[in-house]
Amino acid sequence: MVRYKSNIKAPFREVEEGSLEDLENVDTLLTELEVSRGRGNIIICVVNSPLYRDRIIQLLKDRFRIKVINVREGNEIIHILKEKNFGETDVLVWIMPEEPKDDIINALNNFRELFYDAGIPSVIFFNSAFTEKVIREAPDFWRYRGNFYEFKGEGELPFIAFEYLTTPLIYENKEELEKRREINEYLLDKTTDKKFKADILSDLGLICYYLGELDKALEYFTKALKLNTELERKGGIAQNYLNIGNVYSIKGELDKALDYYNKALKINEELGRKEEIAGCYVNIGNVYRIKDKLDKALDYYNKALKINEELGRKGLTATIYRNIGVIYGIKGELDKALNYFLKALKIDEKLRRKKGVAGSYLNIGNVYRIKGELDKALDYYNKALKINEELGRKEGIADSYLNIGNVYRIKGELDKALEYLNKALELNKELGNIEGMGITYRNIGNVYWVKGKLDKALEYLNKALKLFDKLGAQIELFKTLILIDNISEKMAKKKKHQVKQ
Amino acid sequence: MPRAENLVEVYNNFVVEPLRTDEEFRDFYVERPKGSFTVEEIKDRIENSKRKEKYLFLGFRGSGKSTELNRLMRMIDKSRFIVICYSVKDELDVNDFDFRDFFVSMALKIYDMTGKENIMIKSDIKLDIEDFIMRITRIEEEEVERQKSYGISLSKFLRLKIGSEAKTREYIRKELETRISDLIQRLNWLIAEVEDKSSKKIVVVIDDLDKLTRGEQAEKFFYQNYSLLLLPDCFVVYTFPIPLAFNPYYENVRQAFDGSFILPQPPIVDREEKLIEENFEFYRKIAEKRMNLNLIDDIAMKEAILSTGKLSEFILIIREAAIKAYRNGREKITLDEIEAALEKLRRTYDRTLTERHKRRLVEIYEKKDARDRDEKDSISRDLLFSLTAVEYEDEDGRWCDINPILKPLLEKWKKEA
Numbered sequence: 038m039v040r041y042k043s044n045i046k047a048p049f050r051e052v053e054e055g056s057l058e059d060l061e062n063v064d065t066l067l068t069e070l071e072v073s074r075g076r077g078n079i080i081i082c083v084v085n086s087p088l089y090r091d092r093i094i095q096l097l098k099d100r101f102r103i104k105v106i107n108v109r110e111g112n113e114i115i116h117i118l119k120e121k122n123f124g125e126t127d128v129l130v131w132i133m134p135e136e137p138k139d140d141i142i143n144a145l146n147n148f149r150e151l152f153y154d155a156g157i158p159s160v161i162f163f164n165s166a167f168t169e170k171v172i173r174e175a176p177d178f179w180r181y182r183g184n185f186y187e188f189k190g191e192g193e194l195p196f197i198a199f200e201y202l203t204t205p206l207i208y209e210n211k212e213e214l215e216k217r218r219e220i221n222e223y224l225l226d227k228t229t230d231k232k233f234k235a236d237i238l239s240d241l242g243l244i245c246y247y248l249g250e251l252d253k254a255l256e257y258f259t260k261a262l263k264l265n266t267e268l269e270r271k272g273g274i275a276q277n278y279l280n281i282g283n284v285y286s287i288k289g290e291l292d293k294a295l296d297y298y299n300k301a302l303k304i305n306e307e308l309g310r311k312e313e314i315a316g317c318y319v320n321i322g323n324v325y326r327i328k329d330k331l332d333k334a335l336d337y338y339n340k341a342l343k344i345n346e347e348l349g350r351k352g353l354t355a356t357i358y359r360n361i362g363v364i365y366g367i368k369g370e371l372d373k374a375l376n377y378f379l380k381a382l383k384i385d386e387k388l389r390r391k392k393g394v395a396g397s398y399l400n401i402g403n404v405y406r407i408k409g410e411l412d413k414a415l416d417y418y419n420k421a422l423k424i425n426e427e428l429g430r431k432e433g434i435a436d437s438y439l440n441i442g443n444v445y446r447i448k449g450e451l452d453k454a455l456e457y458l459n460k461a462l463e464l465n466k467e468l469g470n471i472e473g474m475g476i477t478y479r480n481i482g483n484v485y486w487v488k489g490k491l492d493k494a495l496e497y498l499n500k501a502l503k504l505f506d507k508l509g510a511q512i513e514l515f516k517t518l519i520l521i522d523n524i525s526e527k528m529a530k531k532k533k534h535q536v537k538q
Numbered sequence: 539m540p541r542a543e544n545l546v547e548v549y550n551n552f553v554v555e556p557l558r559t560d561e562e563f564r565d566f567y568v569e570r571p572k573g574s575f576t577v578e579e580i581k582d583r584i585e586n587s588k589r590k591e592k593y594l595f596l597g598f599r600g601s602g603k604s605t606e607l608n609r610l611m612r613m614i615d616k617s618r619f620i621v622i623c624y625s626v627k628d629e630l631d632v633n634d635f636d637f638r639d640f641f642v643s644m645a646l647k648i649y650d651m652t653g654k655e656n657i658m659i660k661s662d663i664k665l666d667i668e669d670f671i672m673r674i675t676r677i678e679e680e681e682v683e684r685q686k687s688y689g690i691s692l693s694k695f696l697r698l699k700i701g702s703e704a705k706t707r708e709y710i711r712k713e714l715e716t717r718i719s720d721l722i723q724r725l726n727w728l729i730a731e732v733e734d735k736s737s738k739k740i741v742v743v744i745d746d747l748d749k750l751t752r753g754e755q756a757e758k759f760f761y762q763n764y765s766l767l768l769l770p771d772c773f774v775v776y777t778f779p780i781p782l783a784f785n786p787y788y789e790n791v792r793q794a795f796d797g798s799f800i801l802p803q804p805p806i807v808d809r810e811e812k813l814i815e816e817n818f819e820f821y822r823k824i825a826e827k828r829m830n831l832n833l834i835d836d837i838a839m840k841e842a843i844l845s846t847g848k849l850s851e852f853i854l855i856i857r858e859a860a861i862k863a864y865r866n867g868r869e870k871i872t873l874d875e876i877e878a879a880l881e882k883l884r885r886t887y888d889r890t891l892t893e894r895h896k897r898r899l900v901e902i903y904e905k906k907d908a909r910d911r912d913e914k915d916s917i918s919r920d921l922l923f924s925l926t927a928v929e930y931e932d933e934d935g936r937w938c939d940i941n942p943i944l945k946p947l948l949e950k951w952k953k954e955a
Contacts, residue, residue, distance in 0.1 A: 068865045072546045111633075143633045147749055153555060172890045176924050177749070180600055180850045181554050184858050187886070332892055 060519070062186040063093065067100060069184055070128055070158055077153035079178070081171075081185035085164045085369030088409035088447075089188060094130055097160065101127040108133050111144030118151035126157060133163035135370055137170035146175035153181075164369025218244045235264035235273055242280055255284045275304040275313060282320060291324050298324065312353070315344040319357060331364050338364070355384035355393055362400060366407075375404045395424040395433055399440070406444060415444050435464035435473055439480065446484050454484050475504035479517055486520075491528050495521060539565040542829040545864040545871070551828040552857040554850045556604035563609065568823045570602075571804050571816045577610040580799060584741055584773050585615060587796075592768050594778040594792065596748070597801030599925055600850030603777065606801055607745055610775070614741060619773075620732070622651055623743040630701055632746070635755045637763040638714040638721075639700055639707055642671060644742065644770065645725045650693040652732060659731045667724050671696060674713035674721075675706050718766065726771040733772075740772035748779040756782055764791045780929075781919045805930040806847035809906050809937055818843055821852055829856075834871040842876045847942040848928060855879045884943055887926060895921060896951040899940045902927050903948060908938035 069080060084090045097103050104126040108114060114131070123129065133141065152159045163171070172179050218241065225237045242257035258281045265273035282297035302317040322337030342357045362377030378400045385393035402417030418440045425433030442457035458481045465473035482497035498521050505514040539561055542548040557563050570576055580593060597603035611623045626632060629643040649667060652659050672682070675696060685695040699706045714721055729740055750756035756779045760767075767776060778798070782788060792798045804817035821843045825831065831839070838859070846852040859875035866875070891899070898917045902908045908918040908927050921927035922938075929938045940948075 065861060065865050069549075069861050072549055072861070072864070076550065140633065147627050147632050147746075150555070153553070168886070169890045172886070173920070173924050176599055180854070180925070182854070183553075184861060185882075185886075187882075329889060331889075 059188050062188060063096065065184070066093075066160070066186055067096075070097070070101060070160070073158045073183070074127060075156065076158065077155045078158035079149065079152045079182040080158060080160045081168075081182050082160060082162045082188060083165060083168050083185065084162060084188040085367070085371075086407040087371075088407055090132070090162050091409060093188065094132075094162075097128060097130060103128045103130050105130045105132065108141060110138070111140035111142075114141070114144045115148050115151065118148065118155055121155060123155070123157055129155065129157060129159040131159060131161040133161065133167055135164060135166075135372060137163070137167040142170055142175045145171065145178040147177075149178040149181040158183075166365075166368040166370045214244050214247055218248075231264055231268055232270070235261045235268065235270065238264065239273070239277060239280070242277075246280065246284060251284050251288055255281065258284065271304050271308055272310070275301045275308070275310075278304070279313075279317060279320065286320070286324055286327070291328055295321065295324050311344050311348055312350055315341040315348070315350075315353060315357075318344070319353070319360065322360060326360070326364060326367075331368060335361065335364050351384050351388060352390065352393075355381040355388070355390070358384070359393070359397060359400065366400070366404065371404050371408055375401065378404065391424050391428055392430070392433075395421045395428070395430070398424070399436065402440060406440075406447075411444050411448055415441060418444065431464050431468050432470065432473075435461045435468065435470070435477075438464065439473075439477060442484075443480060446480070446487070449487075451484050451488050455481065458484065471504050471507065475501045475517075478504065479520070482520065486524060491524050494524055495528075498524070541565070541827065542833065545833060545860045545868075548829045548833055548860040548871070549857055549864070552853045552860065554600070554853050556602075556608060558608055563612070566824075566827050567605075567609075568820060568827060571820050575799055575801060577606045577799075578613070580610055580775065580797070581613045583797065584619070587773075589796070590739070590771055590773050591796035592770075592774045593776070594795050594798040595775050595801070596778045596780045596783060596798065598780055598803055598922070598929060600848055601801050601803045602849055603748075603801050604745060607743055607775070607777070611743060618738055619741050620651065620655065620736060620738045621741045621743065622647055623745065625746040626744060627746045627749060628701075629697055631704075631707070632749055634704065634707065635750055635759065636707065636711055637759050637766060638711050638718060640759070641718065641721050641725060641766070642674070642710055642714075643697060643700060644744075645671070645721065645728060646693045646697050647742070648725070648728055648732065648740065650691070653691065653693075655736065657732055657735050659728070659735060663727055663731050667728055668692060670721070670724055674710050675699065676709045677706075722766070722769045726769075729770065729772045741775070742770070742772055743775045745777050747777045750779060757785075757787075760791060761785075761787045764794060768794060781923050800931065800936075802931040803848060803928060805932075805939070806844055806942065808932065809939075813844075821847075821849075824849070824852070825856065832870065833860075835873060838871050838873045838876045841873060841880070845876075845880050845943050845945075848925070851883075851925075851941075851943065855883070858882075880943060884947065887941075887944060888947055891926065893954070895926070896954070899927060899944065900948060900951050902938055903940045903945075906937045906939060 066080065066082070069078075073080075082090075082093065084093065094103070094105060102125055104123065106113075106117060106129065108131055221237050221241045221244070225234065225241070228234055228237065238257045238261035242254045242261060245251070245254035245257060258277050262274060262277035262281070265277060278297045278301035282294045282301065285291070285294035285297060298317050298321045302314065302321070305313040305317060318337045318341035322334040322341065325331075325334035325337065338357050338361050342354065342361075345354050345357060358377045358381035362374045362381065365371070365374035365377060378397050382394060382397035382401070385391075385397060398417045398421035402414045402421065405411070405417060406414035418437055422434060422437035422441065425437055438457045438461035442454045442461060445451070445454035445457060458477055462474065462477040462481065465477055478497045478501035482494045482501065485491075485494035485497060498517055502514065502517045502521065505517060539551065540547075542551045551566075557566055580595070583591060583593075595603070595607070597606075607623065611621050614621050624647055626635070626640070626643075629647070630639050645667065649664075651657075672679070677696065677699065682692055682695065686692070690698075700710065733739055747756075747759075750759060760778065760782055767774070776795075780800075783800075804820050805814060806817055806821070807813055822839065825834070825839060834842075834856070842852060842855050842859070846855055855876060856871070858879040859871045862875040862878060863871045868875075894917055898908075898921060902918070902921070908922060908929070910916055910918045918927065922929065926941050926944060927938055928941055929936060931937075
């Protein structure tokens with residue numbers, strides 16, 4: 038017998054789009070609260086997005102009589118728990134501030150028994166940065182807790198960080214890249230000059246990298262590396278190492294990526310090439326960010342920032358600011374993240390680096406979306422859209438449409454949501470971006486589900502499923518399967534009900 | 539507290555709280571493994587000593603310190619002793635703590651007890667101490683009278699003010715700057731009078747002084763003013779912050795007291811990673827007292843004990859696994875639930891630790907010792923504070939190791955280093 042299976046109700050859509058782990062967490066949380074009714078308990082929920090958090094709280098509200106307390110200072114916690122003025126409340130819900138202040142950490146650590154003496158369970162929400170401080174500085178509270186849950190929120194990481202590229206290509210569209218590839222391939226065949234050949238191979242590698250043809254990119258970079266090694270061109274070797282590192286980083290082979298970045302770093306240090314050293318630090322930081330070693334990533338970004346500020350290279354500084362912002366975004370320190378994104382934006386605007394500006398707008402939009410300030414989020418997504426349209430960056434346009442569509446879905450403006458999602462779908466089809474198509478299909482399916490059009494929802498979800506299957510994207514595939522499963526179950530129940538009638 | 543017969547009861551029986559009531563001791567208490575220190579030793583010393591001794595009581599978080607202090611309180615012969623046990627957290631502001639406030643609160647606690655135990659102390663002594671405390675706290679008679687009319691006693695009112703008003707604490711500190719001996723003299727008059735009238739000796743047990751580990755306040759209290767802690771003319775058991783014991787000053791302090799006792803955590807494996815059966819059995823018995831062991835697979839229990847090896851974490855893991863198993867519709871906890879709970883906790887620790895912490899943990903594991911390099915270095919202390927490193931004791935003395943839950947991460951950390 039499975040108890041409390043599928044506690045998730047229709048209004049809690051966001052969690053269904055979150056990870057599978059989240060679904061399970063919500064179920065367990067509800068079960069835990071159910072069995073600790075009438076007893077003191079400390080249940081910690083780590084969630085970075087206030088919007089997502091509020092949806093979890095809404096779910097608790099559907100099930101229990103809750104009292105929500107937005108904590109501002111430590112004394113408040115002690116006072117409320119000592120007063121015990123809870124009336125008919127079943128569960129106390131505490132929302133901790135974004136920044137872990139010492140007085141709150143002290144109050145939690147020193148008065149943790151009060152949570153048990155309260156006679157009703159407490160669910161305490163805070164972000165990842167707060168968790169770290171609790172583990173380090175409030176170990177008694179941490180030890181006294183009941184369960185703790187980490188909610189991932191929407192599956193994909195919404196923030197965009199940039200990597201450092203040795204010679205970034207400026208191009209308008211895919212056709213332009215293809216054209217450059219053709220010319221380079223032609224020249225490669227003609228030239229006998231090894232040095233020139235090595236440069237062409239490096240260039241071809243970069244083009245393939247941009248086009249997402251990673252194995253080919255790797256092949257070109259490796260060939261270039263071989264030639265540069267023969268020619269003892271240290272600068273070229275360092276460049277090739279860095280680019281090979283970038284390929285491995287995207288492929289998810291992070292240890293290999295680190296290895297190559299460190300090789301590049303070593304040569305650049307020997308040559309005293311400061312900008313390249315800073316670039317290596319940025320990319321090493323990116324690997325640690327992906328590995329979830331956020332403090333280490335931050336260390337590398339700061340090292341890069343220091344060098345870069347000395348050199349006065351503003352472009353890379355903007356990239357570093359953006360990436361630092363991403364770290365804070367992941368940690369749930371949204372105001373800090375916003376601050377860095379705004380700093381990056383300011384530089385990119387000044388330098389007229391439109392791609393960077395669009396990236397910053399998107400990140401800022403994401404911060405507001407996570408905070409639940411949906412109109413502001415829309416505003417920034419629209420700004421990003423406008424720039425991407427100016428640049429003719431179809432991928433960027435499609436991403437903007439997708440984000441705008443999703444905000445309308447959260448707002449409940451479902452027709453508008455469909456309008457934007459369909460636009461995103463068309464562009465992704467044009468681009469041949471299978472993953473983008475799959476994600477958009479799934480989002481459209483979601484909108485139909487909320488609209489109660491289950492057949493249509495299934496139709497789109499099945500389309501998404503096929504694409505993810507083709508791509509071998511297991512996690513996306515699984516997430517989509519779960520949605521299909523839930524809808525099918527719902528349809529079966531509906532039919533059964535109709536038959537009975 | 540009936541033994542859990544289903545998973546929901548397991549969840550509710552496995553709570554990390556010190557044992558307090560007769561019922562809890564009867565149903566849940568497990569004798570600590572033989573050979574290790576127990577509070578019986580303190581009890582024997584108090585009951586047989588001619589001097590009014592002062593002791594330091596040390597123990598890591600989660601080693602069962604508060605439970606043992608509660609036991610001590612219950613064991614001492616009440617026909618010969620008055621035991622006053624309190625937590626500094628309830629009396630004072632632990633974020634703004636000073637030895638002067640501490641002695642005022644101790645005097646008030648003893649004064650309070652005379653009312654509760656109906657001990658009629660000499661009115662001169664009573665009035666003198668009341669006047670003295672009102673003077674140093676600058677509280678007016680009228681204010682006291684008003685509170686009395688609401689049913690709040692003088693001592694309770696004063697304790698509330700000291701605990702919650704920074705201004706009152708400021709007055710006390712200023713007034714007692716050069717007159718702390720005046721206060722201690724009055725404290726000792728009070729103790730002498732109580733002991734005379736009741737024909738019993740006073741034992742004061744102060745819990746949670748080890749929570750003063752934040753900032754410099756603990757060091758100030760125990761290192762700079764430790765000689766004052768020896769002055770109250772009664773038995774006193776002070777809980778002592780264990781991270782301070784890793785400081786060279788500790789030796790001076792320790793020698794000044796009549797005894798220092800460390801409540802060890804029973805390690806599951808010895809320095810050579812060999813299983814210590816008796817200690818393993820200690821943890822298993824704790825579980826057995828709280829739940830019917832048919833509710834957990836043997837292999838799951840073994841994994842929970844071996845991977846935690848620390849009382850509070852062991853209890854938390856069983857609790858989390860119980861709710862998972864219940865939700866999954868299982869009738870008992872399996873290895874799956876235990877492993878999932880362990881992995882989640884491990885992941886969280888891993889993310890929280892910095893590279894320096896990890897390097898030091900690898901060192902602690904290899905050397906079985908945790909020392910800071912110099913006065914500026916506090917990494918080992920931080921690790922012991924956050925319980926990612928733990929200290930044990932055996933016949934060869936004290937030794938340290940990393941929290942067993944982190945051991946599967948060692949190889950990864952070594953590679954990263």
